[in-house]
Amino acid sequence: MAVTLLTLLLFAGARSVSCQYNASTAIATPSKTTSGSSAFVTNFELSLDDYWDLFVGPVSTFSINTTVEPTPIPSSSLIPPPPLYYPSFPIGQQVPLQAKNESWSFPKDFWYGVAGAAYQIEGAVKAEGRGPSIWDVLSHRVPSYVITNETGDVADNNYYQYKEDIARIAALGIKAYSFSLSWSRILPFGSGQVNEEALRHYDDVIDTCLQYNIIPQVTLYHWDLPLYLQNSYGGWLGSEIVDDFTAYAEIVFNRWASKVHHWFTINEPIVFCGFYPLPVGFFKNTTIPPKQQPYVCGHNVLLAHANAYHVAKSVNSSLSVSFKTNGGYKIQRTNSSADAQAVQRAWDFQEGWFANPTFINGDYPPLLKDYVSTFLPNFTEEQKAHINGTADIFAHDAYTSDFIMAPDSGIDACTSNSSHSLYPQCYNTTKLYANNYWAIGPAGDPGTPWLNKATDWVPAFLHYMQDTWKPKGGIAITEFGISEPYEELRKDLASILIDPIRSSYYHDYLQAILIALSEGVNVVGTLAWSIYDNLEWTSGYGVKFGIQYVNLTTQERYFKASAFEYVNVFNVYLEK
Ligand code: GBH
Numbered sequence: 001m002a003v004t005l006l007t008l009l010l011f012a013g014a015r016s017v018s019c020q021y022n023a024s025t026a027i028a029t030p031s032k033t034t035s036g037s038s039a040f041v042t043n044f045e046l047s048l049d050d051y052w053d054l055f056v057g058p059v060s061t062f063s064i065n066t067t068v069e070p071t072p073i074p075s076s077s078l079i080p081p082p083p084l085y086y087p088s089f090p091i092g093q094q095v096p097l098q099a100k101n102e103s104w105s106f107p108k109d110f111w112y113g114v115a116g117a118a119y120q121i122e123g124a125v126k127a128e129g130r131g132p133s134i135w136d137v138l139s140h141r142v143p144s145y146v147i148t149n150e151t152g153d154v155a156d157n158n159y160y161q162y163k164e165d166i167a168r169i170a171a172l173g174i175k176a177y178s179f180s181l182s183w184s185r186i187l188p189f190g191s192g193q194v195n196e197e198a199l200r201h202y203d204d205v206i207d208t209c210l211q212y213n214i215i216p217q218v219t220l221y222h223w224d225l226p227l228y229l230q231n232s233y234g235g236w237l238g239s240e241i242v243d244d245f246t247a248y249a250e251i252v253f254n255r256w257a258s259k260v261h262h263w264f265t266i267n268e269p270i271v272f273c274g275f276y277p278l279p280v281g282f283f284k285n286t287t288i289p290p291k292q293q294p295y296v297c298g299h300n301v302l303l304a305h306a307n308a309y310h311v312a313k314s315v316n317s318s319l320s321v322s323f324k325t326n327g328g329y330k331i332q333r334t335n336s337s338a339d340a341q342a343v344q345r346a347w348d349f350q351e352g353w354f355a356n357p358t359f360i361n362g363d364y365p366p367l368l369k370d371y372v373s374t375f376l377p378n379f380t381e382e383q384k385a386h387i388n389g390t391a392d393i394f395a396h397d398a399y400t401s402d403f404i405m406a407p408d409s410g411i412d413a414c415t416s417n418s419s420h421s422l423y424p425q426c427y428n429t430t431k432l433y434a435n436n437y438w439a440i441g442p443a444g445d446p447g448t449p450w451l452n453k454a455t456d457w458v459p460a461f462l463h464y465m466q467d468t469w470k471p472k473g474g475i476a477i478t479e480f481g482i483s484e485p486y487e488e489l490r491k492d493l494a495s496i497l498i499d500p501i502r503s504s505y506y507h508d509y510l511q512a513i514l515i516a517l518s519e520g521v522n523v524v525g526t527l528a529w530s531i532y533d534n535l536e537w538t539s540g541y542g543v544k545f546g547i548q549y550v551n552l553t554t555q556e557r558y559f560k561a562s563a564f565e566y567v568n569v570f571n572v573y574l575e576k
Pocket of ligand 1: 117120267268271326399449450479529535536545
């Protein structure tokens with residue numbers, strides 16, 4: 001009976017609608033048939049829980065799952081390690097060598113801090129309304145995308161232990177803490193409904209920094225794209241991302257502009273745009289050719305970043321807002337003109353990709369433009385003006401340097417052949433020096449073949465950045481660090497905590513910055529990567545960058561020797 005009644009009502013409703021059309025419209029309107037599988041789309045509602053279950057599945061949790069108050073930092077844990085440097089002829093008690101060069105100093109307001117990023121440290125991935133990000137899928141569903149098949153489900157449990165984490169770096173004497181916001185906590189589906197619990201969480205992270213006199217520095221996007229945006233329109237490959245990122249930025253800047261001065265919009269677009277094409281079968285398909293995808297991503301990144309910059313400035317014009325880019329010094333392998341051209345290609349395809357538009361002229365550097373203008377729309381004059389000038393400091397993640405050379409087949413044979421393995425960049429790199437016998441410097445862990453300690457090249461690099469991009473607010477090294485070789489194999493705490501390669505990396509890198517400062521380069525801050533060992537993306541937890549060790553079974557933290565080395569250089573050289 002009920003069914004019949006309902007049927008009748010529906011029928012009556014339909015009839016009343018169709019009555020509103022006149023006869024000719026009714027005839028011209030085709031019946032609802034279509035063909036080609038791409039023409040059929042779904043349109044149904046999924047709750048956040050359904051969405052998790054469908055795309056990610058069960059996640060792990062940790063026993064500490066409410067916010068923990070910090071316990072006092074035992075003073076015994078703040079005793080520095082035995083000194084690494086001794087005078088040539090130690091007399092009696094050994095004392096560390098502090099051969100201070102009196103012509104070097106860090107300016108008083110130089111900020112030195114530590115950095116981390118949401119997916120790598122937070123854990124608590126389903127807590128308090130967080131929506132899934134692409135990294136939940138990559139780690140849970142794509143076999144061996146993280147080579148160890150580990151996930152960020154628990155990570156360093158920072159979501160609950162952040163008070164302790166902030167108290168610990170304050171106890172060391174560190175001045176700044178740089179972290180990223182999880183977009184899919186704040187907007188579980190990437191746009192639309194805001195999750196108040198997430199806002200309150202980050203309120204407290206920021207307030208805790210201020211309470212401990214730590215300068216909070218906030219990145220809006222460190223690669224953990226809300227899954228829904230990837231599924232809806234291909235994430236950074238879709239132009240819709242520009243408006244969605246802008247709306248997210250509005251929420252963030254309106255909430256925290258009064259408490260946070262140092263902002264970074266987007267972390268290392270070269271890297272995450274390079275993740276495209278994402279593994280087939282896990283996300284929405286795209287028809288954009290694989291080699292073009294990184295640059296389509298980059299195009300949207302520039303527009304999204306520029307919007308976010310202007311949003312921030314409209315909220316508070318005194319904020320410091322920048323991109324975070326990455327790269328390294330490019331050393332010409334030989335003095336051939338082919339290698340000189342290769343070096344320029346490398347600058348244009350790495351630093352220049354985002355630095356030229358934001359610092360120079362709102363447009364891509366010439367050698368990159370030769371390639372991307374074959375498929376990307378040119379920026380309009382209006383867009384160029386909108387993009388140019390949208391970085392207050394040159395915030396660079398500068399870990400290492402490379403020798404650069406032309407491809408064996410020559411540059412032209414590469415640029416004219418889209419199936420060349422080095423296409424479209426068409427330059428080659430090596431870390432090997434002098435007949436491929438010596439590395440550029442001590443190697444990091446075998447899990448990071450891209451990383452050697454090459455701190456000798458840092459002064460030249462800083463000069464190059466200042467001379468080329470002329471950042472008004474100076475240069476900050478917003479990530480630097482090294483994976484201590486084979487650290488994962490050390491099983492007893494005593495051998496884990498002394499990390500000599502990392503310690504000398506920070507010591508020498510900071511001295512290289514002091515040299516550059518003394519030569520007139522304006523360096524304003526440094527952020528050590530990382531606050532502690534964390535999920536090293538596709539390498540899992542075995543590759544360690546922390547200046548603190550984390551026991552992942554108990555979630556206890558321990559200072560490594562490098563933490564003291566890092567702070568010590570400032571104790572010696574910071575202007576009082
Ligand atoms: C940073 O990227 C990231 O911002 C941070 O999240 C990460 O934990 C940290 O580095 C340490 O890796 O394997 O040859 O394909 C640094 C820049 C870009 C360097 C990707 C390594 C991979 C080179 N990284 N790159 S390769």
